[in-house]
Amino acid sequence: MIFKQLREPLSSTYTYLLGDQDSGLAILIDPVIAAIDRDLAEVHRLGLQLAYTVDTHIHADHITAALEMKRAVGSKIAAPAYERLPCADVGIEEGKPFRVGSLVLHPLHTPGHTDGHFAYLFDDRVFTGDALLIEGCGRTDFQNGDADALYKSVRGKLFTLPDETLVYPAHDYKERFVSSIAQEKRRNPRLGDGKTLEQFKAIMSNLNLPYPKFIDYAVPGNRQCGVCPSHLPEDLAEYCKQMTESQQG
Numbered sequence: 361m362i363f364k365q366l367r368e369p370l371s372s373t374y375t376y377l378l379g380d381q382d383s384g385l386a387i388l389i390d391p392v393i394a395a396i397d398r399d400l401a402e403v404h405r406l407g408l409q410l411a412y413t414v415d416t417h418i419h420a421d422h423i424t425a426a427l428e429m430k431r432a433v434g435s436k437i438a439a440p441a442y443e444r445l446p447c448a449d450v451g452i453e454e455g456k457p458f459r460v461g462s463l464v465l466h467p468l469h470t471p472g473h474t475d476g477h478f479a480y481l482f483d484d485r486v487f488t489g490d491a492l493l494i495e496g497c498g499r500t501d502f503q504n505g506d507a508d509a510l511y512k513s514v515r516g517k518l519f520t521l522p523d524e525t526l527v528y529p530a531h532d533y534k535e536r537f538v539s540s541i542a543q544e545k546r547r548n549p550r551l552g553d554g555k556t557l558e559q560f561k562a563i564m565s566n567l568n569l570p571y572p573k574f575i576d577y578a579v580p581g582n583r584q585c586g587v588c589p590s591h592l593p594e595d596l597a598e599y600c601k602q603m604t605e606s607q608q609g
Contacts, residue, residue: 361463361483362406365528365537366399368392370598371422371574372531375399376487377406383461385411388435389480389487390530391425393586393600399425400432410435411460414452416489416530417477418443418582420503420575423600427586437585442469442476447585452478468517472510473498479518485526486541492518493529494539497550500564502575507564514551519544574599 362379376389377399386408391399403410410433413426417440426437427447438458441451452458458465458480466481470491477498480487490498492514500507518527523542545552550563572578574596581587588600 362386362408364402364406366395366402367535368395368422370394372533373419373422374528374530374532374537376528377402378460378463378482379403379406379408380461380463384409385461385463387411387460387463387465388413388425388429390414390416390419390489391429393423393425393428393588394598396425396428396432400429403433409433412436412438412450414438414458414465414480415440415582416479416487416491417474418503418579420572420578421531422574423578423581423588424586427584430585439585440467440469440476440478442478443583445583445585454478470510470513470517472500472506472508472513473503475504475506475509477513481521481525484524485528486518486521487528487530488518489530492527492544492548492551494527494532494534494536495544495548497548499567499569501567501569502572503579507561508557510564511551511557511560519551 364377366375373392375391379386391413413429415424429435436449438450439445439448441453452467454467454469468479470477470479473490500510521541525541527539577589
């Protein structure tokens with residue numbers, strides 16, 4: 361098995377490349393449109409064929425590369441079936457393993473950050489999207505977020521995984537790369553160390569975070585599996601800059 365963790369600095373997003381050496385097929389989890397050239401170059405460098413892109417949820421801070429990857433190399437789009445995206449080739453559901461060659465993802469519906477959020481368990485690791493971050497978690501104040509649901513998703517589902525399970529989140533804003541279930545159960549200031557639901561809800565209701573600056577463009581674009589808006593404000597143009605340059609070239 362080939363595994364690579366790739367970081368997009370603008371949105372601090374981690375994209376994960378999984379490759380099956382026997383079949384030569386690959387999966388990209390949470391690819392970012394601004395990094396499409398980098399990701400395709402890495403797939404090619406490793407001698408792999410991109411079979412699927414897989415998103416954990418409808419992102420609010422970047423545009424997924426799913427649609428443009430499909431146009432570029434013919435990869436298929438997998439997304440949570442909960443979202444009912446007409447552009448998706450495969451709808452992912454909990455309890456139904458997602459197989460590509462010898463790679464097998466076990467989907468876990470983990471609502472709370474968004475109602476259609478999924479994590480993916482793979483061998484000794486779990487790709488947690490925004491549900492569980494390193495010493496943190498995703499917001500619950502937009503996109504049908506729900507603090508009660510996120511608490512149940514993390515403590516009732518992710519925290520029941522073996523302690524040694526590696527945690528690979530969709531973001532980290534301090535350039536940390538990996539955690540573990542044991543570490544998050546002990547050290548996560550929002551959800552670990554025996555935090556009660558009421559304590560968690562109080563924490564989440566007092567974050568006082570600003571409205572996400574890209575959400576009004578990202579959410580509708582991602583509901584189309586990755587469409588950059590035709591006209592972006594100048595201060596947001598870099599979110600789709602590389603894609604624009606590729607189209608011009």
